[in-house]
Amino acid sequence: MPQLGFLPRRACAALLSQMLRPPRAACLPAVCCHSQVAEVMLTSQLKPHQEKPNFIIKTPKGTRDLSPQQMVVREKILDMVISCFKRHGAQGLDTPAFELKETLTEKYNEQSGLIYDLEDQGGELLSLRYDLTVPFARYLAMNKLKKMKRYQVGKVWRRESPTIVQGRYREFYQCDFDIAGQFDPMIPDAECLKIMCEILSGLQLGDFLIKVNDRRIVDGIFAVCGVPESKFRTICASMDKLDKISWKDVRHEMVAKKGLAPEVADRIGDYVQHHGGISLVEQMLQDPRLSQSEQALEGLKSLKLLFEYLTLFRITEKISFDLSLARGLDYYTGVIYEAVLLQPPAAGEEPLHVGSVAAGGRYDELVAMFNPKGHKVPCVGLSIGVERIFHIVEQRMKTFGEKVRTTETQVFVATPQKNFLQERLKLIAELWDAGIKAEMLYKNDPKLLTQLHYCENTGIPLVVIIGEQEQQEGVIKLRSVATREEVIKREHLVAEIQRRVSQP
């Protein structure tokens, strides 16, 4: 039963590993106990003086509260992701939850309908941010920054049909890392893939694969297969669904809904079934039809260089050049990537249909859209799908009944006697002032058993006991839940606690 909470930060990685791997014995189920309640709807009777007698108490559709248990898991995951971003030299950035509506317009292709707009209450027209990439590009342009390596962690909002069972919500966190600036080809791009590998390995989610393609190769395929240029983006959006629906269904959408000639769709179909390593890049460079496209050639040459760098980073076995990868967003211009988990579900676990857990790509034109003179700032970046990762970790903890501590309290101040409130208040203030994490019950005369049960239930490791005898003798009882009880001098208490809690 790993107990998280007051451990030093350097123990996090070890702990996370404990959390993620099934423990030998199953314990009490703890995580998610509130998340299910989010589904419960209550009808509420308001007080007489209020107009509306009934309404439903719930969170908005597609959103949820995070209980203390869930917050502990989330914090550990975010800590690990952010520490990786910092390891790669990223600076922090924060942008508002909403942007001017026109800042977001025409950046998201067919997904624009999913943007939440704010009501026009007089003033500017505003929309909730849809991702962290467009606000970053707006920030660069507004501040005339030519280069920046930044990370940002924050909520974004999309009015999608929520499939909560798969960890998809309308409000969710994104953790983004981006490198903006004019640099030599594929060096920052390779670093982005290295970061994805570090994070997904570090989180121990099981085996994973990062699919890589290039928007120029996608467009090149469209061009040589005969897609009219005006249909590139919409056909790309259809192709993006290949990880969720079959080629047959995607082909149907292309032909029936988007008016593509069947033979053009079939030619595309011949390409999108290919995936492999550097040798597939070489093979496609020789492809008689594809090599007629200048932009496809550029994309393929870029990928060749990328694979060279990935070899130096020793991560090529995690990378697959996949011609079916399209990425739906409008703003990508070069290399694109998406990480998926490969792990088959273990016995007793629900199958994990979580889709991609990390994704990103190169977007060299986006900043220029915000610049009055159209100055370009090339960018490449990635986004970690922490919400899905939470979902996986939670599922696993639920299955194996793992328990986490939701507080970091180190010491509990107890008394076996009545009329010791004043002493307890004086004592606990002294502990707080010394930086010790301490709690007591908010009762004048609590029973000793109630106090000790509280420690047990919340996992507090130390108990300080003060009663008449101790007070007379100027001592304190210090009881360690794990070991034994000791009587120590009153004036040594703070130092003794500090000694104990600093031990690993």
Add this chain to the structure above:
Amino acid sequence: MPQLGFLPRRACAALLSQMLRPPRAACLPAVCCHSQVAEVMLTSQLKPHQEKPNFIIKTPKGTRDLSPQQMVVREKILDMVISCFKRHGAQGLDTPAFELKETLTEKYNEQSGLIYDLEDQGGELLSLRYDLTVPFARYLAMNKLKKMKRYQVGKVWRRESPTIVQGRYREFYQCDFDIAGQFDPMIPDAECLKIMCEILSGLQLGDFLIKVNDRRIVDGIFAVCGVPESKFRTICASMDKLDKISWKDVRHEMVAKKGLAPEVADRIGDYVQHHGGISLVEQMLQDPRLSQSEQALEGLKSLKLLFEYLTLFRITEKISFDLSLARGLDYYTGVIYEAVLLQPPAAGEEPLHVGSVAAGGRYDELVAMFNPKGHKVPCVGLSIGVERIFHIVEQRMKTFGEKVRTTETQVFVATPQKNFLQERLKLIAELWDAGIKAEMLYKNDPKLLTQLHYCENTGIPLVVIIGEQEQQEGVIKLRSVATREEVIKREHLVAEIQRRVSQP
């Protein structure tokens, strides 16, 4: 020039103190360099294929981006606040950015007009949260929780006229700590005041005072002075402005706008000028007029008990019983409090008109408003006005030209020769894999001087240098910016760096 970033967490307090106190010598101004740019508006020419030729690039009115420099300051402050909340045994909680509109309705008195509504795009009517208190109460009721000690840090939104110069925004962070549950009187209330003292002392913002009153005393004064009960809340809202405008103006609002009889207003005026300590509580308990009000007596007896506990916590010198304190929000039912800074501006600083920096109170009826059977869950809590605290710290750093590191990079990988990209990539991957924070330039053949300048500008303390000679001899040059250069064996590099960065 204190350099924040890769120091261990325990050094934070010391560092914050450095940041907050003026350094002996003024250095480069760094913080806020982007925040001013938020005012700049650019007119942007979009690419030809797009419809709208011009629009303004800015953040929405009353909002701002936080630059990396600002993020460092914010993180240090939030870390200190959260660690205090955890020291007092609080659990974390997160709730959605928006709630059902009706969840927020009738909780905020005359401030309801400041709530941001989302556009009706089909589905539920939603509003952005206005504080973290109402969502907490909704969470308790929805999950049928009878007690909980929780903290929450998150953005809230209010459509106020922003006075950005005073650190007031339409989007801002709140840091809340609340204790829900039926306990013995005034013990949790006293802890809330203790927490406010710990945080404001810990942040070293200078001298401060916490004004304390009780909503029952306010109502009692209104009753004995002859305010009609139907006007209690609206007169209370006027009284709440006493920290911003004079009694004369408040009186005018009460009489001219809210139709209060002048003699009633004058009677209120006699009370609201009083402030003091426990002796004022005793004096008011004897006040012939006020003691006629049952609820005023209850409030005064509560404050008497509160002062007893504050004496045990040794914080009475920071507390002032202030009869003018009203707190505008509708939901308070008992003790209320508000912390203000007392420090006169130092030479060279702008006067700090920041209003209250922390506030809170008891709200025993709010949870019942969400409960179908009206079950009560008494609550008391506080909110730290971190936005204003950021403003103060930023102002001070600006005045004294302090510089902060915005990255935590420990090692830079450099080369003096051409054609060493591959070696640098291999080397830096090795450092990353060992958990070392490392950067290099994204250039095939950067100049050595450019590389060393980068280290200097960003404050990276160690440089690893690899060139032809080093490669032949199987060694690496490790240069410490602070001390000297050493040549060490290639295979010892990771261990040597780890030894150096772990030194205090």
